Amino acid sequence: MDMDLQEIIDRTVAAYAPLVKASSEAYWEGTTTGSAAAFERYAEINRKIAELFSDSRTFGELRRMRESGSVTEPLMRRQLEELYNAFLSRQADKSLLNAIIDKETELERKYAAFRADFRGSRINDNEVERLLRTSSDSAELRDVWEAHKAVGRAVARDVLDVVRLRNRLADMLGFTNYHSMSLMLSGEKPREVELLMNEVDELSRDSFAAVKAELDEAMVRRCGITREELRPWHYQGRFFQEAPDLYPVDFDKYYKDRDLERLTIDYYRSIGLDVEPMMRRSDLYPREGKNQHAFCIDMDGMGDVRVLCNLTDNERWMETMLHEFGHAAYSVGHDSNPDLPFLLREAAGIFTTEGVAMMFGRLSRNPEWMRLNLGISAEEAARIAPDCRRAARLSQLVQARFMQVVYRFEKAMYADPEQDLNALWRDLVEKYQLLTYPEGRDEPDWAAKIHIALYPCYYHNYQMGELFASQMHRYIVENITRSGDLASDSYTGCPEVGRWLSEKIFAPGKLYPWNEMISRATGEKLTAAYWAAEVR
Numbered sequence: 001m002d003m004d005l006q007e008i009i010d011r012t013v014a015a016y017a018p019l020v021k022a023s024s025e026a027y028w029e030g031t032t033t034g035s036a037a038a039f040e041r042y043a044e045i046n047r048k049i050a051e052l053f054s055d056s057r058t059f060g061e062l063r064r065m066r067e068s069g070s071v072t073e074p075l076m077r078r079q080l081e082e083l084y085n086a087f088l089s090r091q092a093d094k095s096l097l098n099a100i101i102d103k104e105t106e107l108e109r110k111y112a113a114f115r116a117d118f119r120g121s122r123i124n125d126n127e128v129e130r131l132l133r134t135s136s137d138s139a140e141l142r143d144v145w146e147a148h149k150a151v152g153r154a155v156a157r158d159v160l161d162v163v164r165l166r167n168r169l170a171d172m173l174g175f176t177n178y179h180s181m182s183l184m185l186s187g188e189k190p191r192e193v194e195l196l197m198n199e200v201d202e203l204s205r206d207s208f209a210a211v212k213a214e215l216d217e218a219m220v221r222r223c224g225i226t227r228e229e230l231r232p233w234h235y236q237g238r239f240f241q242e243a244p245d246l247y248p249v250d251f252d253k254y255y256k257d258r259d260l261e262r263l264t265i266d267y268y269r270s271i272g273l274d275v276e277p278m279m280r281r282s283d284l285y286p287r288e289g290k291n292q293h294a295f296c297i298d299m300d301g302m303g304d305v306r307v308l309c310n311l312t313d314n315e316r317w318m319e320t321m322l323h324e325f326g327h328a329a330y331s332v333g334h335d336s337n338p339d340l341p342f343l344l345r346e347a348a349g350i351f352t353t354e355g356v357a358m359m360f361g362r363l364s365r366n367p368e369w370m371r372l373n374l375g376i377s378a379e380e381a382a383r384i385a386p387d388c389r390r391a392a393r394l395s396q397l398v399q400a401r402f403m404q405v406v407y408r409f410e411k412a413m414y415a416d417p418e419q420d421l422n423a424l425w426r427d428l429v430e431k432y433q434l435l436t437y438p439e440g441r442d443e444p445d446w447a448a449k450i451h452i453a454l455y456p457c458y459y460h461n462y463q464m465g466e467l468f469a470s471q472m473h474r475y476i477v478e479n480i481t482r483s484g485d486l487a488s489d490s491y492t493g494c495p496e497v498g499r500w501l502s503e504k505i506f507a508p509g510k511l512y513p514w515n516e517m518i519s520r521a522t523g524e525k526l527t528a529a530y531w532a533a534e535v536r
Contacts, residue, residue: 170414187513
């Protein structure tokens with residue numbers, strides 16, 4: 001039976017691997033140039049991938065092997081599970097699968113092309129963020145916030161269409177809805193995720209309320225308004241998903257005129273990870289038509305890993321570089337394992353690669369990292385350290401509350417797409433982020449969040465990633481650097497950290513279920529305990 005499975009694996013990979021590379025190349029061209037032709041090519045290749053995995057005869061063979069329990073060798077069983085889930089998700093009407101691909105491709109194009117119309121000028125997301133973070137003029141803040149939210153109105157109908165199509169797909173495959181299907185096919189149990197998110201809600205609720213009250217007072221003073229006049233645009237970001245500048249540390253000044261590429265290369269090299277080859281293949285600076293977000297892409301499962309950024313010399317983009325090249329190091333780590341089959345050259349779980357990226361992204365505000373990598377003085381590092389720690393805690397709490405909003409919105413949306421989604425989003429924002437929504441506003445602001453449209457049912461993985469980041473950090477500090485310094489250790493100059501990551505987390509890829517991988521690497525399964533200790 002293993003031989004029969006090996007034949008299916010060989011046949012599928014021979015067809016699939018070239019399509020993965022071609023799809024990635026088309027996506028890369030589309031997101032770096034805005035080319036409509038590239039996006040159409042991307043859609044066409046994805047239709048071919050869907051067709052490959054929609055073969056009912058092969059799926060029947062895989063199902064028979066899976067149900068019989070005849071495949072016993074561990075490596076073969078893991079590949080069987082990966083193939084089974086890949087085929088299962090495509091066992092639907094071909095026209096439905098193609099409709100989903102076409103709609104998603106159109107949405108990719110619309111998000112990539114959108115620029116906010118602010119007082120007669122087209123501005124990109126970097127400029128939106130700059131204005132929201134630096135202006136104290138309430139009228140200007142409202143105008144730029146609403147200009148950005150206009151993308152929601154431009155895409156909402158298409159997003160709702162694709163949500164309905166995804167739910168049709170889930171129904172055809174025997175799942176309650178697309179949200180449940182997505183979690184289950186990625187190796188997660190919906191009830192376990194819900195309990196985890198409930199636990200994080202409880203662990204963060206009171207701490208967030210306290211810092212939010214402190215933040216409100218600061219924004220009132222900053223903008224010269226009353227507490228009752230505070231609205232979402234006063235919190236220095238498009239979604240209040242990142243911490244406002246509450247504490248008197250101007251992080252951006254430390255990165256002004258600094259070479260973020262060189263800082264990233266040198267830091268990773270100091271811990272035994274070489275990211276320079278990936279950086280040479282990357283596209284790091286903004287231009288018209290280019291996707292305004294940041295991502296890492298494994299082009300072929302063979303080590304061609306790239307990062308897209310839109311760099312400016314500030315702390316936000318330093319954090320992004322550390323984050324995205326954490327993803328990149330992970331991808332190259334499993335791609336370069338010669339003993340790992342092609343089908344298992346992925347992260348153990350969606351959130352495990354996020355956890356690695358987040359652990360490194362946190363360093364851009366770590367004063368010890370800044371001393372060792374930026375060259376600030378020990379006195380300066382000591383002076384800003386207390387506020388850095390408070391800022392890091394605020395960041396974790398603000399992010400956690402927005403993650404609650406997106407997770408619960410998507411869960412409810414896929415359960416009932418026909419409900420009043422504008423009101424649902426508003427109610428969740430007010431409940432979990434403690435924001436006062438603009439009176440009478442009835443706009444699809446939820447659709448302005450690109451993840452809801454194009455990376456569905458993903459956002460809870462950011463929270464699970466934060467838990468994993470804290471768990472890895474604790475393990476590294478106690479067992480590898482052995483500094484015992486949970487507050488400041490940045491691992492700089494410790495190549496043993498890179499060796500541990502490479503051997504225990506990157507190289508295994510999907511060889512083990514994610515919780516088994518975490519247990520093998522850190523000695524215990526995923527826990528919220530270490531994250532909770534950091535934010536309380």
